[in-house]
Amino acid sequence: MKSLKLCDTTLRDGEQAAGVSFTRAEKLEIAKLLSECGVEQAEVGIPAMGRREQEDIAAIAELGLPMKLMTWNRSTLGDIDKARSTGVNWAHVSIPVSDIQLQGKLGLTPLEGMNKLLRAAEYGLRQGMTVSVGMEDSSRADMKFLTQLVKTLYKEGIRRFRYADTVSAHHPGQMAGRIQTLLDAVPADVELEVHCHNDFGLAAANTLSGIAAGAVWASTTVAGIGERTGNAAMEEVAMAWRHLYGGECGVRLDLLKGLADMVIAASGRNVGDAKPIVGQLAFTHESGIHVDGLMKEKATYQTFDPAEVGRSHRFVLGKHSGSGGVAHVLEQRGLEVSPETAGRLLERVREYAEARKSNVPEVMLLQWLMEEQQRAQNAV
Numbered sequence: 001m002k003s004l005k006l007c008d009t010t011l012r013d014g015e016q017a018a019g020v021s022f023t024r025a026e027k028l029e030i031a032k033l034l035s036e037c038g039v040e041q042a043e044v045g046i047p048a049m050g051r052r053e054q055e056d057i058a059a060i061a062e063l064g065l066p067m068k069l070m071t072w073n074r075s076t077l078g079d080i081d082k083a084r085s086t087g088v089n090w091a092h093v094s095i096p097v098s099d100i101q102l103q104g105k106l107g108l109t110p111l112e113g114m115n116k117l118l119r120a121a122e123y124g125l126r127q128g129m130t131v132s133v134g135m136e137d138s139s140r141a142d143m144k145f146l147t148q149l150v151k152t153l154y155k156e157g158i159r160r161f162r163y164a165d166t167v168s169a170h171h172p173g174q175m176a177g178r179i180q181t182l183l184d185a186v187p188a189d190v191e192l193e194v195h196c197h198n199d200f201g202l203a204a205a206n207t208l209s210g211i212a213a214g215a216v217w218a219s220t221t222v223a224g225i226g227e228r229t230g231n232a233a234m235e236e237v238a239m240a241w242r243h244l245y246g247g248e249c250g251v252r253l254d255l256l257k258g259l260a261d262m263v264i265a266a267s268g269r270n271v272g273d274a275k276p277i278v279g280q281l282a283f284t285h286e287s288g289i290h291v292d293g294l295m296k297e298k299a300t301y302q303t304f305d306p307a308e309v310g311r312s313h314r315f316v317l318g319k320h321s322g323s324g325g326v327a328h329v330l331e332q333r334g335l336e337v338s339p340e341t342a343g344r345l346l347e348r349v350r351e352y353a354e355a356r357k358s359n360v361p362e363v364m365l366l367q368w369l370m371e372e373q374q375r376a377q378n379a380v
C-alpha cells in the first residue's frame with residue numbers, strides 16, 4: 001500500500017487566496033492542528049514578505065512541532081537570508097520554468113533561470129539548510145529543460161522537486177504522463193511533489209494522478225483554499241487516495257472536520273455547503289429513495305463511512321422526501337406514527353419545501369404532528 005506524503009500549504013498558498021489573512025494566533029492554531037492530524041510537512045509562509053511574516057513563521061517554528069516546516073522563497077540570496085532568520089530549516093526555492101513565465105515575468109532565458117536557481121539553492125545548502133526546489137509553471141515547461149534542471153540540481157545535492165501546475169494546464173492523463181516521463185529520466189531517489197490548482201475543478205484529480213504515476217509528495221490546502229479557485233483540498237486527496245487508490249497518507253482523518261472548520265472560519269471564506277468531506281451537506285440526504293436505501297443497507301448509497309472523518313449521515317425533510325423518511329425523523333425522537341399519519345405529514349413537508357425552497361425544520365414537523373394528533377382526537 002503506497003503511502004503519500006502531505007506537504008500542506010494552507011499557511012502559504014491558502015493565505016494567498018484573495019482576501020484571506022490569518023492572524024498570528026490563527027496561524028499557530030492551524031499549525032498545531034495540522035501537526036496533530038499527522039501532516040508530514042507544512043509550508044508556513046514567505047519570509048520575503050517582511051518582518052511580520054518572518055516573526056509569524058518564527059513563532060510557528062518555536063512551537064517545536066513534530067511536523068516539518070518549510071518556507072517559500074524566490075531564487076535570490078536575500079530571500080534565503082530571510083528564510084534562515086526564521087529558524088525554519090527547510091527552504092523551498094522557486095523559479096518559473098516555462099518560457100512564458102521566465103521571459104514574461106523575469107526576462108530570463110531558461111539557462112539564465114536555471115543558473116539563478118542554482119546560485120540560490122547552493123547558497124541555502126551552504127547555510128546548512130535543507131533545500132527543496134520549486135518549478136513554477138512546470139506544466140507549460142519544456143520537458144527536456146525540466147529534466148536537465150532536475151539533473152543539474154540533483155548533482156548539487158537537491159533531492160526534492162515540486163512540479164507545479166500553476167495555471168491548471170493539465171488534465172489527469174497529461175499529469176500522469178509528464179510525471180512518469182520525468183521520473184524515468186532522473187535518478188531514482190528524486191522525490192517529486194505535485195502542486196495543483198483548481199481552475200477546471202481538477203486539482204485533486206491531477207494531484208492523485210501525479211502521485212499514482214510516482215510522485216511522493218502532495219501539496220494541498222485545507223478545504224482547498226488558495227490562489228484564485230484554490231488548490232487541491234487535503235481532505236479530498238487523502239480520502240480519495242485511501243478509497244479509490246487503496247493507499248494511505250498517515251493522517252488522522254477523524255480530525256479533518258475540526259481542522260477544516262477552524263481554517264474556513266479563520267479564512268472568512270465560504271467554501272460551499274456541498275464541499276466534499278468537510279461541507280455541511282457532505283453526508284446529508286433528503287431523497288426518499290436514498291433515505292430508504294440507507295435505512296435498509298448503508299452500502300446502497302454510502303461512498304464511505306462518514307464516521308471515518310468524524311461525521312455521520314443526516315436525514316433532512318424536503319420536496320423529495322418519502323413517508324419513511326418522515327417516520328424515521330420522528331422515530332429518532334422516540335415518536336411512532338402510523339403510515340397514514342406519516343403520509344399526511346409528508347404532504348405538508350412537500351408543500352412547505354416547495355413554497356420556501358428549503359428543507360423543513362424539525363420543529364415544524366413536530367408542530368404538524370401535534371396538529372394531526374389533535375385533529376384525530378377531535379374526530380373521536
Ligand SMILES: [Zn+2]
Pocket residue numbers: 013166195197227
Ligand atoms: Zn500555488
